[in-house]
Amino acid sequence: MNRSRVSASLVSALGLTQIIGYGTLYYSFSILAPGMAQDLGLSLAQVFGVFSVSLFIGGLSAIYIGRQMDRLGAATIMAVGSALASVMLVLCAAAPSVATFAIAIILLEVSSGMVQYQAAFATLVESDAHSASRSITYLTLIGGFASTIFWPISSVLASHLSWREIYLVFAALNLVICMPLHVWIRSLGKTARGLPARAKPTVVGAVPPHMRQRTMLIVSVAFALLGFTLSAMLAHMVPMLGSIGLGAAAVVIGSLFGPAQVLSRLINMVFGKRLSPPGLAVLSAVLIVSGVVMLLMSADWLPGAVAFAICLGLGSGINSIAQGSLPLYLAGSEGYGAMTGKLTAARLAVGAFAPFAFASAMENVGLSFALAANAGLGALSIAAFVIVARSCRSQVA
Incomplete structure (x- = not known):
């Protein structure tokens, strides 16, 4: 498989995982939040308060996640992140108390940092640094459909299922679709590293x-x-x-x-x-x-x-x-x-x-x-x- 076909396959696979990742872990929350509030006995403001705290903690975790991407490889982190996201979605769905729900939402946001744009961009840079900027543009074009797809999907599902059942569906999407794709992307990187053809391309920064x-x-x-x-x-x-x-x-x-x-x-x-x-x-x-x-x-x-x-x-x-x-x-x-x-x-x-x-x-x-x-x-x-x-x-x- 030549380099251009590998790049197109890589961007397409990452694009699908970004749509599912952002759709299930971020955009769906505003649709499902009213059901969460009613079920857990919280106000809508309190549910969004938990979400804000999770965003803050998830943001802080991005520093550690970024270092691990350099050490272990971004695709490896994405594969682990998909598995963690699936587990946390199941934990949210089964949460017996507000405390358990809050912990699961916080850890869910940490897993988001392992599978969304930060990790996807790093994967593209690791694959081919010289074409990464162009690939990032293509990837964000595909990922931009996440809200367009998952807002209506979440709304339709919410009219037939509880938010807990919907989270179980989303857990399956991350486990059955995203994790295998991330494992496959990781295998592409391992294959490329095994080739003796030429040194891994790098980009030198414009700033001294x-x-x-x-x-x-x-x-x-x-x-x-x-x-x-x-x-x-x-x-x-x-x-x-x-x-x-x-x-x-x-x-x-x-x-x-x-x-x-x-x-x-x-x-x-x-x-x-x-x-x-x-x-x-x-x-x-x-x-x-x-x-x-x-x-x-x-x-x-x-x-x-x-x-x-x-x-x-x-x-x-x-x-x-x-x-x-x-x-x-x-x-x-x-x-x-x-x-x-x-x-x-x-x-x-x-x-x-x-x-x-x-x-x-x-x-x-x-x-x-x-x-x-x-x-x-x-x-x-x-x-x-x-x-x-x-x-x-x-x-x-």
Whole structure:
């Protein structure tokens, strides 16, 4: 099997596991949360509080997971993660108490970090570092359909099954489909390592070693701030649009986010070859912040709300690509797993508190102030990405 066919098979297999991984472990939660709350005797806010804590702890675990990917191989971590996710889904489904449920949700989020984009990107870098940026774009294009597929699937299942039964179905998907695929991907890596043909290709970072720590710190802060802005908007998008007077149209407007996210990745795949990863990061931040500002300025004006959802989706789609390609571009492929683990930890840990913080701001100081403050944080991320982009240009010059 030649290299191009291996790459296409690898991306296709990872794409399927990303759809299932994000669909069962992340996107389904908002659909199933009301059933969880009723069954466990909790308020909906308490259920989402448990979820926020799990996101925070899962984010911190990304540092350790990243180091283990460099040590053991990303595909190995993904295979173990699929098995762990299956066990935790079963434990959630069988949870006899709130405490058991909370522990299972937290461990489920840890397993998510072992099977979602962080690990998938590292797998692509390990497979072929030179083509990894292009492969990451293809992978995010496929993975972008996770919400489009699993929101309706979860809704249909919820009308026929309890949330516990649905989690058992999801456990089977991770065990029967994702784990075998990850084991197969791991075997591809072992076969490639056994070939004596040529040395494993590596990518040298654009930033000199003495500047990398400072540069990656700036990048980490930028992704964390932008992640906060995006998480706050996604968590409250539909109810927020409804509260400003858009009524039933809020659901339709919110549904534009997913297609816009996929569209941006498709456009980048076809036309974005000339735009460097730092440029992609700046563009993603500008689009997300522009969307927030549009909603702030347009209030209940329907075209403004539509532009908000589309800009947010476009920016989010490009941001996912930048999360994988920018660290590779700046610091190279050596130690990629540990490096992205630190970035992911900062982004998820900060983003975990975004829904709660934004809700508190809306309740205490009003939606307009909350949107303005959120846009301000996003603007800081734009400035940070611009600093990184300029430093890269100065190195080239």
